[in-house]
Amino acid sequence: MTESYGLRTINGQAAHELARELSFPRFPGSEGEARARRLLRERMEGLGYGMEEQPFRYDARRTEILRLTSPLLPFAVLSGLAFLSARAPLLSASAPLLSKWAPLLCWIAATALLILALSLLRWPWLETLFEGDRDSSANLIGRRPPDSFREKPGHRPAVYFVAHVDSKSQPLGIVARGLFFSALTLTSLAGWVLLGLRGFAPGAVGGGALAFMSFLLLIFGVPLSVNVNGNRSPGALDDAAGCSVLVELARILRARDDLPYEPVFAFTGAEEAGMVGASRLAERIARETDPSRCFFVNFDGPGAGRGLLALIHGFVRAENRSPILRSTRGSAVARAAREAASACGVPLHVVRLVPGAGVDGVPL
Template sequence: MIQNPTPGKALQYAGEFCFPRLSGTRFEEEAQGTILKIFDSLGLEPKIEQFQADYLLIKLCSRIALLPFGILILLGGIFYYFESPLSALVFFILALFIGLGFALYCQSSPEFLGLKNRFWSKNFYIQIGKEKPEKEILIIAHYDSKSQSFPIWLRILVYYLGGLFSVLASGLGIFLVYKYLTASFFLPLWGWIFIFLALIDFLPIFNRLDNKSPGAVDNAGALGVIFELAEIFKEQFLSRTRLWLVLTGAEELGLLGSRNFVKNHKAELGPNQSWVINLDGLGVDYSISALSRLGFPGKKTDPELNNLIKSIAQEKNLKFKMIRASLGFSTDAYSFLKAGYKAVSLGNINRFIHSSEDSIEHLISVNLDDYVQLLKELIYKIDQAASEKNDKRY
């Protein structure tokens, strides 16, 4: 019989990590030491994988992603205002292709500039269950944190609306120049509008990445859930499945930890035999929350796994809700979705993310306990289903 969660235990574990722990700093190393200490207290020895990361590179990418858009649209607007249509046309076309391409590149490939790697980060994981299972269950949470100067609503407004407006401005600029050349149709006011829209793309430069967030909701609460699951399952027999509890580093620097984990284990973990549950942003309200879509371009999280989680929540009388994240919002689950895995992301988006206000006072203990209860039941059901499927073969 699998033991029940201990009320408040997940919050107790989470409290060990409620301090700023930006990747590439000594505070990340302190968090890594805490991970090893807790696993040791549970009698578990995690496997450790190192990978290279560049704090400066990711910090740079997030701030200059829209800069080419801004410069090129600004020049296009100036030349349009002074009635130099061919020059304006060149800059609007460059904005549409170079500006958009650079923004997408920064979003998807933070190593692309090829700068020298500055530090080593680490992933930690333990495996519980059969050596050659029929199903692999991965429960994942990142342990790093970060803060940003802009509040979350302003980040969404600047990055995503700014990017959208830039694409529209580039296309409209090309159209207006075409009308100017073919029909002598000229609206000088649009020159100023282009200049104004271009200035929005310069705002991310002022969104500084720093180490001021205690990272309670993002993501100490999830770490607490992971460690309680380790305590519950460390001596339990899983008949047909293997449970992976994975703690990733440098998630806040472009999902680097999960991307390296996928690269290292793709051959071992078949996408058709593996279910991935990412935990990010737990403990902020009284519901079980799941994200329906992640990343840019958006990828849907696995509907079958989401429905199974929803049914378990209903069985346990837990409130469940699906959340549609803003375009481009990513968690570690996105790395697995891109690689073809069945993956979901549990947790809520909240105003404390990446801010100095993300302290332990905002963690709701009973909600963390609910996630432990739900995941315990989910693991048990997947293992039971795999066993029943195997029995039918014989």
């Protein structure tokens, strides 16, 4: 099947066949992941691209432990503080001042823990958890040879087209994970509010309400805490489809000498281990090139549903109003994506990244 979008001719059948060929278990660091890289390298070199394999080492044990234990932390914190708050009246004889302020102190402790957790959920800090050499993977980078450019490479901005090679299996699908994560987050905030009411207005909230919130946190946290990774998924959609789209895009752009940018094709490794390959790629770009002249288009799960789905995450500063934060939905990148899709007649839907999910676009 061949479809024409504007000036670009896409061989959808070729992309589909390659995606099927890549659809076998490819857990980070496994022989399946290495086999997929070899296949992609062969295809890209057949198109005339120069390929560079960039190996890296990491240790995913700390992040895996954190991923499986953190869903139970809200339950442990709320139930523990609720227990201490309920025992405060017993101190009325020996420590009346502590008995009076114990509920408020519990809420302050919960607030401090919440602020600490939010401050640690930043990607530069999370990257340090992967330090080590227990596991290994590699990024595969493809560039056109210098004779494809009218001027020397590096004189124009680089656009990195990114897709991850590896795959993983989990008992919970991405939608279920998002629902449980959202429920856990909202229930945690509700418990924090109830603790605050108990501290500022003694008697307004009984122990039963906090016990019920703790029970809900346990119900929502346990499925996430047993959602272990495995190597059973063929990863056709996530992300053999993205890799096949990149190869087809590379075929189209190989003969284009009029591009205002330098196309670079990055097949990243260990995305399912915590976007490690994308992080290593970002570090390398920061060391060796000018990051301000590098742009990234991440393909993760193309072919799901109808049309294109643009995932966004985080916030950006609004134009001319630097203190004000607004969603990337209104950013220049999102607008450019809509305009390009509209010009090509391709349906585009811009949505937020599912809570609890991660893609290579986060570290990049």
